[in-house]
Amino acid sequence: MSRKVITTDEGAPSADAGPLLEVTDLKTHFRTDKGRVRAVDGVTFTLGRGKTLGVVGESGSGKTILSRSIMGLLPRHNVIREGSVRYDGREISDYSEDQMRAIWGSEMAMVFQDPMTSLNPVLKIGRQITESLRQHLHMDKDEATETAIALLSSVGIPEPSVRIDEFPHQLSGGMRQRVTIAIALACGPKLLFADEPTTALDVTVQAQILNLLQKQQRERHMAMILVTHDLGVVAGRTDEIAVMYGGQVVEKAPTPVLFAKMKMPYTEALMNSIPKLESPSHTRLEVIAGRPPDLVNPPKGCKFAPRCRYAQPKCFEHEPPLVQGEDEGHYFRCWFPVGTPEGQFALKRNDEIRAKQTAASAAGGGA
Amino acid sequence: MAGSGTAHLRPSAETLLRAERMVVEFPVGGTGLKVHAVSDVSIDVLEGETLGLVGESGCGKSTTGRALMQMPSPTSGSVVFEGTDLTTLKADALRQVRPKMQMIFQDPISSLNPRRRVGDIVAEPLRVWNRGTSAEQMAKVSETLEAVGLDPAASIGRRPHQFSGGQCQRICIARSLVLDPRLIICDEPVSALDVSVQAQILNLLEDMKARYGLTLVFIAHDLAVVKNISDRIAVMYLGKLCEVARPDALYQTPAHPYTAALLTSIPVPDPMVSPTGDADLLGGELPSPVAPPSGCRFRTRCPRAEELCAQVEPKMRRVGDDHFVACHFPLVETLDDGPELSLEA
Numbered sequence: 179m180s181r182k183v184i185t186t187d188e189g190a191p192s193a194d195a196g197p198l199l200e201v202t203d204l205k206t207h208f209r210t211d212k213g214r215v216r217a218v219d220g221v222t223f224t225l226g227r228g229k230t231l232g233v234v235g236e237s238g239s240g241k242t243i244l245s246r247s248i249m250g251l252l253p254r255h256n257v258i259r260e261g262s263v264r265y266d267g268r269e270i271s272d273y274s275e276d277q278m279r280a281i282w283g284s285e286m287a288m289v290f291q292d293p294m295t296s297l298n299p300v301l302k303i304g305r306q307i308t309e310s311l312r313q314h315l316h317m318d319k320d321e322a323t324e325t326a327i328a329l330l331s332s333v334g335i336p337e338p339s340v341r342i343d344e345f346p347h348q349l350s351g352g353m354r355q356r357v358t359i360a361i362a363l364a365c366g367p368k369l370l371f372a373d374e375p376t377t378a379l380d381v382t383v384q385a386q387i388l389n390l391l392q393k394q395q396r397e398r399h400m401a402m403i404l405v406t407h408d409l410g411v412v413a414g415r416t417d418e419i420a421v422m423y424g425g426q427v428v429e430k431a432p433t434p435v436l437f438a439k440m441k442m443p444y445t446e447a448l449m450n451s452i453p454k455l456e457s458p459s460h461t462r463l464e465v466i467a468g469r470p471p472d473l474v475n476p477p478k479g480c481k482f483a484p485r486c487r488y489a490q491p492k493c494f495e496h497e498p499p500l501v502q503g504e505d506e507g508h509y510f511r512c513w514f515p516v517g518t519p520e521g522q523f524a525l526k527r528n529d530e531i532r533a534k535q536t537a538a539s540a541a542g543g544g545a
Numbered sequence: 546m547a548g549s550g551t552a553h554l555r556p557s558a559e560t561l562l563r564a565e566r567m568v569v570e571f572p573v574g575g576t577g578l579k580v581h582a583v584s585d586v587s588i589d590v591l592e593g594e595t596l597g598l599v600g601e602s603g604c605g606k607s608t609t610g611r612a613l614m615q616m617p618s619p620t621s622g623s624v625v626f627e628g629t630d631l632t633t634l635k636a637d638a639l640r641q642v643r644p645k646m647q648m649i650f651q652d653p654i655s656s657l658n659p660r661r662r663v664g665d666i667v668a669e670p671l672r673v674w675n676r677g678t679s680a681e682q683m684a685k686v687s688e689t690l691e692a693v694g695l696d697p698a699a700s701i702g703r704r705p706h707q708f709s710g711g712q713c714q715r716i717c718i719a720r721s722l723v724l725d726p727r728l729i730i731c732d733e734p735v736s737a738l739d740v741s742v743q744a745q746i747l748n749l750l751e752d753m754k755a756r757y758g759l760t761l762v763f764i765a766h767d768l769a770v771v772k773n774i775s776d777r778i779a780v781m782y783l784g785k786l787c788e789v790a791r792p793d794a795l796y797q798t799p800a801h802p803y804t805a806a807l808l809t810s811i812p813v814p815d816p817m818v819s820p821t822g823d824a825d826l827l828g829g830e831l832p833s834p835v836a837p838p839s840g841c842r843f844r845t846r847c848p849r850a851e852e853l854c855a856q857v858e859p860k861m862r863r864v865g866d867d868h869f870v871a872c873h874f875p876l877v878e879t880l881d882d883g884p885e886l887s888l889e890a
Contacts, residue, residue, distance in 0.1 A: 236739040350830055351602075380601040380766060382827045385810040389823050407739060410812035414820040433816045451744035452814060453773040459792035460751065461773060463744035469709055 196267060198369060198401050199225040199248070204261035204271075206240075206247040213474040214258070217243040219425035221261075222500075227368070228399045232412030232433070234448070235422035238470045241405045244422070245371045248403075249286055250278045266368070283310045287362035289391075291374035293354035297346040303330075304342035307361050314365045329360040333390060352383035356390065363394055370395070373405045388415060409449060413437065418507065421445050424471040424481035427500070431508040441503055441515035443488045480511070488514045488524040549585035550860035553789040553869035557625065561760050562613065562728060563589040567622035569605070569612050573835060580834050582608040583619070584784040590728070595754065595761040597775030597792070599768055599807075603831050605784040606764045610730045613762065614646055615639060626728070644674060647721035651733035653713035657705040663690075663716055664701030670724045689719045692756065693749060711742035718749065722757060730762045735770060747774055768807055772796060777867070780804050783842040784834055786861070790868040800870035800877045803827075803843050841873065849874045 206218040218240045225231050235241045246252055248263055250273065263271040270281065290296040298306060307329060308322035317325065323342070330338035333356040346354055355375060362370060372391060376384035392415055395402050406412055412419055413433065420430040421442065429442035440446050450464035468485040471477055477484055483493035490513065498511045514524035549566070557563055569583035583605045590596045598606045612619040615631050624631045626646065631639060650656040657666055664686055671682040687697035693715040705713055714734060721729055731750065735743040751774065754761060765771050771778055772792040780787040780801065788801040799805040806827040812820065829846045832838055838845050844854040851874065859871045862879045870879075 236741060352830065381768075382601060382806065382810045385812070385821055385826050386823065388812070388820065389826070392820075408812065409814040413812065413814045413816045414818060437814070437816050448741065449814065451741045453744070453747065453767075453769045455769045455772060455796055455808070455811060455813075457773075459772050459775060462751075463748055463773065465744045465748060466741040 197224040198227045198229075198266060200262070200264040201248060202262040202264075204244070204247060204263060205259065206243050206252065207258040209256040209258065210474070215473045216425050216476060217473060218247055219476075221420075221422075221425075221427050223420060223427065223430065225369070225401050225403065226417075228395070228401055229418065230395065230402045230404060230416040232416035232419040233403060233405045233422060234407065234409055234412055234419060236407060236448075236470055238473070239422040240425040240473075241422050242373055245288070245373055245403055245405055249282070249288060249371060250275070251288070280314075283367065284314045284365040285367055286369045286371065287365070287367040288371040288373060289355070289358050289362045289375045292378050293351055293358050294346075294378070296358055297354060299346055302343055302345060303349075303357050306357070307342075307364055310361065310364050325364070326360075329364055330357070332394070333357075333360045333363070334386075335360075351379055352386065355379060355383075355387055359387070359390065359394070363398070366398065368400055370400055370402045371405070372402060374407070375404075376411065377406070377408075384411075409452065421448070424476060425473060426481065426511065427509075428482065428512075429510040430500075431503070431505065431510075435505045435508050439503070439505065439508070439517065441508070441510040441517065442482075442512050443486045443514075443516055443521075444482045446516050447485075447487070480513070487528060488512075488516070488521055490514060490524050490527070549587075549785065549858060550862075550871060551587045552861040552863060553786075554587055554589050555591065557589075559591055560589040560625075561592045561594075561627065562762075563623075563625045564609075564613060564619075565623045565625070567609070567612055567619045567624065569608050569617075570620045578835050581784050581837055582834060583612060584837070585622075586781070586784070586786055587622075588779055588786070588789075590760055590762060592727075592760055593754075593758060594776045595763055595774055597771035597778040598762060598764045598781060599766065599771045599778060600781035601766060601807075601831065603783070603834065604781040605834075606766075606781050607732050609781070610648070610732050610762060610764050614648055614730060644670070644724040645727045647724065647726040647729045649714075649717050649721050649729060649731045649734045652737050653710055653717050653734075654705060656717055657713055659705050662702055662704055663695075663708075666705075666716065667720050667723055670720065674724065676724070685723055686719075689723050690716075692722070692753065693719045694745075695719070709742075710738055711745055714738065714742075714746050715749065718746075718753065722753065725757065726759070728760045728762070730764070732764045733766070734763075736765060736767065743770070750774060768796075768811060780807070783831060783837055785842050786871060787843065788868075788870045788872075789861070790865070794865060794868050798865070798868075798877050800864045800868065800875040801843075801872050802847050802849050802874075802876065805876060841871075 202222050204218055204221045208215040208217060221244055233241045247259060262269060304323060304326050307326040311317045311322040311325055326342060327338045330341060335341050335353060335356050376387050379387060404412060404416060416433050419433050419436045420427045423444050429445050447466045451466060453463060466485050471481045479495050479497050480493045483489040492513055498513045500509050500511050502509055514520045551565060565587045567583055567586045571580040571582060573580060586609055598609060600606045613624055618632050631642060667686045667689060668682050671685060690697040690700060695715055735746050738746060753759060763771060763774050775792050778792055778795050779789045782803050787803045795804060799808055809821045809825055827846055832845055840856050840858050841854040844850040853873050859873050861869045861871045864870050864875055864877050864879050
């Protein structure tokens, strides 16, 4: 039960040549009958080699489309993709599918949420791992099989030489997710996307899988983008966190900074709506009123304003830019940030307005 | 855990629902084998109480919830609701009890008929039971929709696909409330929802419980969620109960090694707390419920297991004020001097 408290000493950034991934103003819109869905709307970030970025947001915030857009895994039609994606110094946003095929697997790989549907049910596990080994690394059959067995054993699958001849349905959910991780790692990618890798799994298995990802990442000096809706999952396992809302990054900071000095009211609200194990039972949870924004007709001004406790008239008119906070690498989009005099003022003002309204409606009801 | 026994049950006069030694088994087609989904589980719920039932997938928590509802009836054991043993009732008599027990399911969207309007979905139970005139029924529907936080005028004529997941769960809750039930069994009602929506639904369930004087059985795999809403928690593993306790005691002094393992594997939203390493995590996998381990069912993954655990099944014993554990080697001292267990016994 004891959990060690880390003494954080953020090591100096590695002196590798340039960042691994630079995403600049990436937009991914879908043409639909209802209009243009702005799923990803101007996202910018860089990711260093061997580093982990956590992408957090509710469903519909654009976090999954962001990772698919970077990897070029989008439908062929009715997609509008703008902005730049530089991977290892190369601009890959305009690569064709054939060009991307050389990158998929050997440079970037993805672990999906549902291990049940991301494996082919009619192919043996061994075949699903060796496929990319033979394609990308040009191994012969025996060599590929040997490597596949070694991979399965490195992701903690017992009796890998037996399992290799089994079908996905013969494995449990946790084991299947280990297999998809083995497939993703097969060709030694430098960047791994993990899209809600543990959401479909039990908590005990979730911790095992997250530990496995972290261990593999460290051993292979691989960068990782961990996409999740659970702030608990990213807290102890990422270098940096980007919080997404309505297709945009609304706050981004080194992990310890984000948790200690969050500036965006949305991040604060998300944090407060999680039931905490430490708090006594029947503690009233704070809720975020309303619903996520309509991505076809996003609200004018700040997209979070209609649900925000801090919102002022200005927020409904002008969209706040992504500005830097006092800590290095801390960016947020807010006119009245949490924990600042402006934010305090906004909260106080909203409380007063609410008090007046309640008083007025009480008086009206009494009349 | 993996234990049986009834030491944790309270006097039957005080309980609204009391299931004793409940067993649910399913045949495995053509093999003569059986899935031991629920094996000798006893639980009780007081009027106005929320019982949390927690465990990993495959531990039998949903089957337990369904057995309480007699959907299907348990293979053996009793389920006493308001003083009547439901397992002895004929179909017709059981039907008369059903309005008092309702259920809410995990996936709110698939548990609503996509082709029907929300007003009809919520009114259906009233129509089935011929409660009041149709004007009275519609008044009740409006009142209930209002109570769960939906605007009746705007929602009655719409269909489920026009609502978000959280709103659909509100509709499901409204549907379960219209017959004024005494007991609602909630089977993972928030696990398909986003955290922000989850908080809304948890608060709503608390409000509805206070407003309508409900008793809840809340089934979930997330200990933090269960702790938030429950008055008493029962931890299940592979068809057996491990531990029964008040939420705060369960969190502060877990007595069963399985409960402790569950607690350590929950990720903490605090970067200063390092994630639990593999050494402290539960290894291995859930054994097959077709051939569960002998003795204590948790012994194959338990860090404290000894030979005794393989031979003798632990019984529920008291370890604190309203705190019971089924374990030979619990993490806290037991209070009552149960019969001394040994290998020779």
